[in-house]
Amino acid sequence: MxxxxxxxxxxxxxxxxxxxxxxxxxxxIVHVDPRLTESAATLAHQxxxxxxxxxxxxxxxxxxxxxxxxxxxxxFLDTYTVGFDKFRxxxxxxxxxxxxxxxxxxxxxxxPPSTIEALARLYATTKPxxxxxxxxxxxxxxxxxxxxxxxxxxxxxxxxxxxGGGSGSLGQCPYPPExxxxxxxxxxxxxxxxxxxxxxxxxxxxxxxxxxxxxANDVFDAxxxxxxxxxxxxxxxxxxxxxxxxxxxxxxxxxxxALKSLEFIVVHEQFMTATAKFADILxxxxxxxxxxxxxxxxxxxxxxxxxSNKAVDSLYESKSDFEICCELAPRLGVxxxxxxxxxxxxxxxxxxxxGFGEYEEFKKKGVQRxxxxxxxxxxxxxxxxxxxxxxxxxxxxxxxxxxxxxxxxNPQIPPIPKYVEHWENLNDPLVExxxxxxxTPHPKRRAHSSFHNIPWLKExxxxxxxxxxxxxxARGIGEGDKARVFNDRGEMIIPAFVTERxxxxxxSIDQGAWxxxxxxxxxLGGCTNTLTREGHSPGGAFPCNTCLVEVRKx
Numbered sequence: 001m002x003x004x005x006x007x008x009x010x011x012x013x014x015x016x017x018x019x020x021x022x023x024x025x026x027x028x029i030v031h032v033d034p035r036l037t038e039s040a041a042t043l044a045h046q047x048x049x050x051x052x053x054x055x056x057x058x059x060x061x062x063x064x065x066x067x068x069x070x071x072x073x074x075x076f077l078d079t080y081t082v083g084f085d086k087f088r089x090x091x092x093x094x095x096x097x098x099x100x101x102x103x104x105x106x107x108x109x110x111x112p113p114s115t116i117e118a119l120a121r122l123y124a125t126t127k128p129x130x131x132x133x134x135x136x137x138x139x140x141x142x143x144x145x146x147x148x149x150x151x152x153x154x155x156x157x158x159x160x161x162x163x164g165g166g167s168g169s170l171g172q173c174p175y176p177p178e179x180x181x182x183x184x185x186x187x188x189x190x191x192x193x194x195x196x197x198x199x200x201x202x203x204x205x206x207x208x209x210x211x212x213x214x215x216a217n218d219v220f221d222a223x224x225x226x227x228x229x230x231x232x233x234x235x236x237x238x239x240x241x242x243x244x245x246x247x248x249x250x251x252x253x254x255x256x257x258a259l260k261s262l263e264f265i266v267v268h269e270q271f272m273t274a275t276a277k278f279a280d281i282l283x284x285x286x287x288x289x290x291x292x293x294x295x296x297x298x299x300x301x302x303x304x305x306x307x308s309n310k311a312v313d314s315l316y317e318s319k320s321d322f323e324i325c326c327e328l329a330p331r332l333g334v335x336x337x338x339x340x341x342x343x344x345x346x347x348x349x350x351x352x353x354x355g356f357g358e359y360e361e362f363k364k365k366g367v368q369r370x371x372x373x374x375x376x377x378x379x380x381x382x383x384x385x386x387x388x389x390x391x392x393x394x395x396x397x398x399x400x401x402x403x404x405x406x407x408x409x410n411p412q413i414p415p416i417p418k419y420v421e422h423w424e425n426l427n428d429p430l431v432e433x434x435x436x437x438x439x440t441p442h443p444k445r446r447a448h449s450s451f452h453n454i455p456w457l458k459e460x461x462x463x464x465x466x467x468x469x470x471x472x473x474a475r476g477i478g479e480g481d482k483a484r485v486f487n488d489r490g491e492m493i494i495p496a497f498v499t500e501r502x503x504x505x506x507x508s509i510d511q512g513a514w515x516x517x518x519x520x521x522x523x524l525g526g527c528t529n530t531l532t533r534e535g536h537s538p539g540g541a542f543p544c545n546t547c548l549v550e551v552r553k554x
Contacts, residue, residue, distance in 0.1 A: 004134030008444035036501035059149035061105035065120035073158035083401020128164035141422030141546040144539030148417035161383030223258035434548035443510035464497040466508035482554030490530030
């Protein structure tokens with residue numbers, strides 16, 4: 001489990017249960033993470049702590065040990081991948097004169113060479129082995145290198161496409177991509193005539209961003225700078241639905257300045273969130289108890305659907321987002337916006353799902369399961385018959401070397417996986433002022449900022465900053481003391497949780513707590529984005545786990 005904490009960040013509702021069964025049957029579980037998480041404490045045999053943002057360096061050293069021991073699966077690499085020879089040259093130091101040995105990795109990662117060697121040999125010799133690479137390490141200033149390195153390690157061990165193995169990622173859609181049912185989308189007129197940005201990576205849909213696109217973590221910067229800052233327009237109006245935007249985008253204080261600069265803001269909400277407080281028009285949206293819906297969790301990876309039935313009529317003046325849009329459309333000159341009722345749309349969605357079954361029966365039972373004849377194995381068809389079932393890449397193979405990336409000629413996105421040193425790491429001169437690395441995990445008591453305002457959940461696990469006892473003692477901070485956490489972007493006051501469950505030099509604050517500034521702008525709610533930095537990694541990741549701070553007794 002690498003940066004993977006399924007006991008708190010639910011990834012499939014039965015994941016932790018399956019891992020517990022695997023452990024009971026003798027499977028060895030190793031947890032790599034700066035924190036000893038609940039998953040590690042209950043499931044893992046070994047915890048390997050490492051510094052945030054250095055995951056790719058640790059994986060490079062693991063690859064070196066495999067190569068040095070000749071324990072990699074060369075036949076698999078020759079058959080199913082391209083570019084491994086270039087990766088080998090980098091790992092062995094033939095490219096840059098620096099072998100990526102465990103000794104090289106230790107000062108970067110904080111992991112002893114003996115631990116790296118043992119991890120590499122355990123992973124290389126255990127058949128099959130699953131590298132469950134969570135998303136947290138990828139949410140950093142060079143996070144794409146971690147994901148590419150994880151995929152490369154799974155290829156080096158031949159664990160792709162086999163039962164009990166993995167692809168170096170999490171989850172696979174039970175449908176081919178072209179069969180995933182989607183509602184029809186209209187054209188975005190703002191992007192009409194926009195020029196493709198060929199120097200940027202493709203989006204998740206496989207299309208290149210156009211010149212009208214703005215990365216979500218740059219939205220506040222774009223509002224403040226507009227065309228003068230190189231953005232496609234001067235933004236004047238913000239329309240927010242289904243999102244606590246101000247709370248959940250990095251550099252929140254920049255966001256406050258941005259929202260104050262706009263001419264007009266509309267927000268759909270149920271609660272007075274940080275974002276809702278800035279609305280010129282605040283439209284009350286009903287809850288899931290006041291409308292019907294079909295729910296399919298986890299980006300189409302779960303094998304069931306749920307019918308979320310309406311329990312009561314909409315209270316007071318609230319309406320669903322759908323109803324609001326239907327009423328606004330003709331007032332904005334958008335006619336024939338919808339030719340179906342809510343129920344008709346739900347039936348249309350159900351009809352598009354292969355093997356869904358009878359809709360009225362689904363409504364009655366409340367759940368529709370997708371039955372598979374046997375467990376799904378990711379990329380099994382590609383491994384069994386690569387000629388008939390190529391991978392969805394330009395080469396049709398697993399691309400350890402990417403010609404598309406090479407053509408971009410960007411040293412921050414090299415064509416092979418590498419350890420790329422990012423900003424605000426321990427070699428940054430800023431560390432003299434802000435010596436602690438902050439990570440911002442997802443907690444079990446919230447879904448992003450949702451459920452933060454439920455008193456029982458706050459009592460169950462109070463919001464606090466995790467700090468190692470070494471760092472706490474050096475600052476005169478005791479358990480439960482108020483801690484002042486700050487950098488050049490913002491400041492918060494938050495209780496301290498002094499613990500050995502986090503590495504020295506690292507602090508952790510769960511993301512999603514609501515921004516509550518005092519009269520001086522100091523956040524008393526503990527929102528991590530008062531501290532995080534705007535912008536994104538070269539591959540487009542939010543860098544919410546790349547952040548230097550200092551902590552003092554409050």
